[in-house]
Amino acid sequence: MKVEPGRTRVGWIGTGVMGSSMASHLLQAGFHTTVFSRTRSKAQSLMEAGADWADSPRRVAEQSDVVFAIVGFPADVREAFLGPEGILDGCSPGQIVVDMTTSEPSLAEEIAEQAEQKGVVALDAPVSGGDLGARQGTLSIMVGGDAKAFEALGPCWAAMGDTIVRQGGPGAGQHTKMVNQTLIATNMIGVCEALLYGHRAGLDLETVLRSVASGAAGSWALSHLGPRIIENDFDPGFFVEHFIKDMGIALTEANQRGLALPGLALAKQLYEALKAQGHGRSGTQALLLALASLSDLDWTQRGQ
Amino acid sequence: MKVEPGRTRVGWIGTGVMGSSMASHLLQAGFHTTVFSRTRSKAQSLMEAGADWADSPRRVAEQSDVVFAIVGFPADVREAFLGPEGILDGCSPGQIVVDMTTSEPSLAEEIAEQAEQKGVVALDAPVSGGDLGARQGTLSIMVGGDAKAFEALGPCWAAMGDTIVRQGGPGAGQHTKMVNQTLIATNMIGVCEALLYGHRAGLDLETVLRSVASGAAGSWALSHLGPRIIENDFDPGFFVEHFIKDMGIALTEANQRGLALPGLALAKQLYEALKAQGHGRSGTQALLLALASLSDLDWTQRGQ
Numbered sequence: 001m002k003v004e005p006g007r008t009r010v011g012w013i014g015t016g017v018m019g020s021s022m023a024s025h026l027l028q029a030g031f032h033t034t035v036f037s038r039t040r041s042k043a044q045s046l047m048e049a050g051a052d053w054a055d056s057p058r059r060v061a062e063q064s065d066v067v068f069a070i071v072g073f074p075a076d077v078r079e080a081f082l083g084p085e086g087i088l089d090g091c092s093p094g095q096i097v098v099d100m101t102t103s104e105p106s107l108a109e110e111i112a113e114q115a116e117q118k119g120v121v122a123l124d125a126p127v128s129g130g131d132l133g134a135r136q137g138t139l140s141i142m143v144g145g146d147a148k149a150f151e152a153l154g155p156c157w158a159a160m161g162d163t164i165v166r167q168g169g170p171g172a173g174q175h176t177k178m179v180n181q182t183l184i185a186t187n188m189i190g191v192c193e194a195l196l197y198g199h200r201a202g203l204d205l206e207t208v209l210r211s212v213a214s215g216a217a218g219s220w221a222l223s224h225l226g227p228r229i230i231e232n233d234f235d236p237g238f239f240v241e242h243f244i245k246d247m248g249i250a251l252t253e254a255n256q257r258g259l260a261l262p263g264l265a266l267a268k269q270l271y272e273a274l275k276a277q278g279h280g281r282s283g284t285q286a287l288l289l290a291l292a293s294l295s296d297l298d299w300t301q302r303g304q
Numbered sequence: 305m306k307v308e309p310g311r312t313r314v315g316w317i318g319t320g321v322m323g324s325s326m327a328s329h330l331l332q333a334g335f336h337t338t339v340f341s342r343t344r345s346k347a348q349s350l351m352e353a354g355a356d357w358a359d360s361p362r363r364v365a366e367q368s369d370v371v372f373a374i375v376g377f378p379a380d381v382r383e384a385f386l387g388p389e390g391i392l393d394g395c396s397p398g399q400i401v402v403d404m405t406t407s408e409p410s411l412a413e414e415i416a417e418q419a420e421q422k423g424v425v426a427l428d429a430p431v432s433g434g435d436l437g438a439r440q441g442t443l444s445i446m447v448g449g450d451a452k453a454f455e456a457l458g459p460c461w462a463a464m465g466d467t468i469v470r471q472g473g474p475g476a477g478q479h480t481k482m483v484n485q486t487l488i489a490t491n492m493i494g495v496c497e498a499l500l501y502g503h504r505a506g507l508d509l510e511t512v513l514r515s516v517a518s519g520a521a522g523s524w525a526l527s528h529l530g531p532r533i534i535e536n537d538f539d540p541g542f543f544v545e546h547f548i549k550d551m552g553i554a555l556t557e558a559n560q561r562g563l564a565l566p567g568l569a570l571a572k573q574l575y576e577a578l579k580a581q582g583h584g585r586s587g588t589q590a591l592l593l594a595l596a597s598l599s600d601l602d603w604t605q606r607g608q
Contacts, residue, residue, distance in 0.1 A: 105505070128515075128516070128519045128520055128521065129519055129520065130520060133519075140516070140518070140519045142516075163514070163515060163518065163519070165514050167507055167508070167511055167512065167515065168506070168507060168508070168511075172505075172506075172507060175501075175502065175505035175506075175507055176515050178501060178505070179498045179499075179502045179505075179507070179516055179521075180498075180516045180521040181521075182494060182497050182498040182501055183494045183495065183498045183516060183521035183523070183526060184494075184520055184521050185494065186490055186491065186493045186494030186497065186567070187490065187491040187494045187521075187523060189490045189566075189567035190486060190487045190488075190489065190490030190491045190494075190567060190568075191487065193486050193490065193567050193568055194483045194484075194486040194487045195483075196558075196563060196565070197482060197483055197554065197557075197563065197565065198479065198480070198483045200558065200561040200562075200563045201409070201476075201479035201482070201483075201557065201561070202472070202476075202479075203471055203472060203476060203479055204472070207469060207471055208471065208480050208483055210467070210469050211432075211444055211446045211471065211484070212432070212446075212480065212483055212484045212487060214444070214467065215432045215433055215437075215444045215467070215484070215524065216432055216433065216434065216484075216525065216528075217432065217483075217484040217485075217488050217491075217524070218523065218524045219487070219491060219522065219523035219524065219525075220519065220520050220521070220522045221520065221523075222487060224520075250501065253505065254501055254504065257504040257505070258504075258599055258600075259500060259501065259504045259599045259601070260599050261497045261500070261501065261595075262493075262497075262570060262574070262595075262598070263490070263493035263494060263497050263567070263570060263571075264494075264497055266566060266567060266570055267567075270566070291565075291566075294564045294566070295562055295563045295564050296562075297563070
């Protein structure tokens, strides 16, 4: 398939914070785009920018050459791709379908197999970079699946991201995203515990960051989320409840492969506690609040 | 005190990997330097570069205006500063003494108090940046203690480091280093578990790093130690047994302040296991081997 703006018809399923920005880049690049979202109002801005509406994932697929989806949970992915009004139901041989949701590697393999039986190529292509990366078109896109289809979609990837790497066959994109989330999860414990220590030791935390942020202790999370924690800003970014979903997938996949990951398991339990404390829709940096609560420390009231 | 090369006499206690490089920068900056080390042969290169030898910390202090020490463990710090042939025994009013060892904040406070009784100012000034930062003079120096003495030592700090921040009164430098080590300890679990996951999922780890190293999962440890782990390079860098010492100090200080740090506690236990497996003198990135052993995985034989 030769993919190019003006010629290739693109379909898009899922118009949340990430999906809306990503689809808008494809529109801006000149791709004719048909969208579906469970909540039609969330697709309004894309339609005003020129996208067509279709009433189901199946109908999107019928009107597209390439279909992208970014939805919520693995059950949503299953429904969107494999359900009765799903994408594969509307596909014809030669089409490419791409799941950009962070989802189960095993489900990515299952979709790829069912797609192949219809002569369709399915790729898994989860992303990192958050809402900001989606808006700016600077996502890291981690791709699993057929190499030729990956190459063909070059103009689409380039519209959405700037770090685009094929990691292997079906599921390899999802596995790479699990590596990404494992890194973030455990490091976030360190960022939060370090700030709690510094506070309890009587240090000025902004001054502390000047000493530790650029050296061997440095990380993206420390530099970007550390200052937000210090300012009591726990807004999302990335939702705690979505992160818990990701950690659950990573632990299940690891355990199925005979691999124990105690740090990730601890992180997931601490995030479960955070969710139980009412922070499922806070940003991941709110982990500090669960760790503070262990020691009966009220972080947001600490200066008063 | 006006501190300047050619006029101010500097003393240096401890000529290990870090201390030798740091003292050599003071010599190169033009400070007359007197050294002592428990193993005299380790001071040989400094003496060849123009340093004088003295037979004890006390004698170093007697021949210096400012005395720096960087030794091994808190017991060594206590002996060097407060022991019968120690630095404070040889000090006169107006001198400045500086402990650059990573050591106990409470010991830093004790040394500062005893120094004050003699009219001497003691600073705690642990560093991060490792052997490379010491050689290149690019250390982060985290200082606790008297503000005027901190300012006076500007020419000395500038010879050894490039990120030089006073964090507060006595002990604040050590507390900031504990923040630094807490960040490193927990993040290292994430780096190792993520690489184990990627390996068990069948991914090519160098390709994975291309996707995850520069985004929200990125960290100094991932970029600098991840490739060494992939290459089975577990040489120090920074010794496991010294890192265990640091984590023990941080946990004790946290617990004394009514603060529970479950991530740091897990990290210390995993590093204790690593040491028990014979890796006390390996680099901190060898944590991967302890985590691999949990799942009966022989990392260094994985490709064969």
